[in-house]
Amino acid sequence: MSSGKSLRLRRLFRDGRALIVALDHGRRHGPLPGIEDLGSTLRAILPARPDAVMLTPSMVERYWELLSDVFVVARIDGTGAVRSADETDDRLISTVERAVRAGADAVSVMVYPGSAHEQALWEKLARVAEEAEALGVPVMAEVVPKPPGFQSVTSDVVAYGARIAAELGADIVKTVYAEGFEKVVRGTPVPVVVLGGAKQPLKELLVTVEKAVKAGAAGAAIGRNIFQHEKPASVVRMLQAIIHEGESAEAAYTKYG
Numbered sequence: 001m002s003s004g005k006s007l008r009l010r011r012l013f014r015d016g017r018a019l020i021v022a023l024d025h026g027r028r029h030g031p032l033p034g035i036e037d038l039g040s041t042l043r044a045i046l047p048a049r050p051d052a053v054m055l056t057p058s059m060v061e062r063y064w065e066l067l068s069d070v071f072v073v074a075r076i077d078g079t080g081a082v083r084s085a086d087e088t089d090d091r092l093i094s095t096v097e098r099a100v101r102a103g104a105d106a107v108s109v110m111v112y113p114g115s116a117h118e119q120a121l122w123e124k125l126a127r128v129a130e131e132a133e134a135l136g137v138p139v140m141a142e143v144v145p146k147p148p149g150f151q152s153v154t155s156d157v158v159a160y161g162a163r164i165a166a167e168l169g170a171d172i173v174k175t176v177y178a179e180g181f182e183k184v185v186r187g188t189p190v191p192v193v194v195l196g197g198a199k200q201p202l203k204e205l206l207v208t209v210e211k212a213v214k215a216g217a218a219g220a221a222i223g224r225n226i227f228q229h230e231k232p233a234s235v236v237r238m239l240q241a242i243i244h245e246g247e248s249a250e251a252a253y254t255k256y257g
Contacts, residue, residue, distance in 0.1 A: 004136020008105050009171060012071050012138070013191060013218060017243045018051035020073060020174075020193065021236065022223035024108075027056050027078030027093070034227035041227050042066045048236035052105075054221065057094045060102040067103065073140060074104035077124065088115035088146055092124060096131045107132060108140040108174070113161040114149025122168055129169025141170035142195065142221075155180035162188040174221045177208050181215035191218035196225040202235065202257075206249035210242050219243045 012018050023041065025032050035041050042053070042063055052071035060067065060074055076099050080090035090110045099107050109128050111121040125141050132139045143161040150157050155178045162173045166188050175184070177194040185192050194212040196205060205225045212220065220243065226235045237256040241247040247255070 002133070002136040005133070005138050005171065008071075008136070009138050009191075012052055012106065012172075014051070015244060016191075016218060017213070018071075018191075018193065018219040019236065019239050019243050020052040020054055020219070020221035021045055021050045021226055022054045022196075022221050023059075023227060024054050024056055024075035024078070025223055026059070027075065028081050028087070030081075032224070032228075034224065034232075039063055039066065041232070045226065045232050045236055046070060048233040048240070050236050050240070051219070054108060054223075057099045057102040057104065060099070060104060064103050071105050072103055073106045073108050074099035074102065075109075076107045076128065077109045080110070086116065088112040088117050088121075090117075090121065090124075092128070096128060096135055096137055100135055100137055104137070106138040106140060106172075108142060110142045110144070111161065111165060112144055112146040113157075113164070115146040116148070118149065122164065125165060125170060126168040129171075133169070138171040139169060140172040140174055140221075141165035141168075142174040144176060144195075153178055155183045159184045159187045162192060166190045172218075177212050177217075181212055181217065185216035193217060193219045193221045196220065196222035199224045199228055202229065202238075203249065203253060206238060206242060206253055209239060210249040213243055213246075 054073040076094040077090045078093045080087040145157045173192045209220045229235045238252040241252040
């Protein structure tokens with residue numbers, strides 16, 4: 001691993017764990033509630049000091065003045081919009097070089113194991129990993145199992161996708177939480193962070209993140225459950241307390257709720 005990649009990973013996982021706030025949803029959903037005015041969302045969230053934010057390269061370029069004190073992950077794919085014929089057909093929208101030029105510290109791509117496009121998505125990840133390695137840039141693979149290959153998400157299924165992502169060059173895996181998450185972490189030789197997914201009750205999210213961290217996860221990458229909350233900075237502080245301070249979900253909620 002290059003010194004550049006090692007340094008960037010060390011800055012993200014300063015104590016071995018990280019909270020990434022995902023704000024890249026506009027590429028798939030359009031002006032989703034909570035990120036219609038992305039500048040205002042960033043101004044609300046950043047004072048709580050998340051470890052990283054994730055945006056598309058175009059949004060990094062547009063809001064760079066707000067991003068000088070936070071690790072930036074650039075989402076470089078996004079053709080699978082929610083109103084597309086097939087939202088798993090997620091192709092590249094940027095090179096790694098363009099993302100780095102915009103100011104990114106790392107890049108991220110989607111993979112949907114079990115989908116009709118699985119092979120092309122794995123190839124995309126491998127090619128991005130090769131380009132990123134030459135530039136010393138970490139790659140995060142967001143691995144989300146889908147039908148028809150997988151009708152349910154179990155720890156076996158999640159571990160399958162996470163391990164393949166690491167084998168193809170991912171430096172970080174963002175994936176779905178499942179009971180028995182220890183198996184996922186044990187079989188994946190890179191940091192694994194859990195995603196937040198669809199909007200859910202806050203306490204349920206906090207419990208999931210607590211369970212994931214106890215199972216060995218290196219943190220979480222959360223979007224809607226932060227930016228669609230009426231007090232997003234408070235949610236960031238709760239998650240940081242669980243991830244970095246070892247607080248329970250209940251204690252974090254009581255402290256910052």
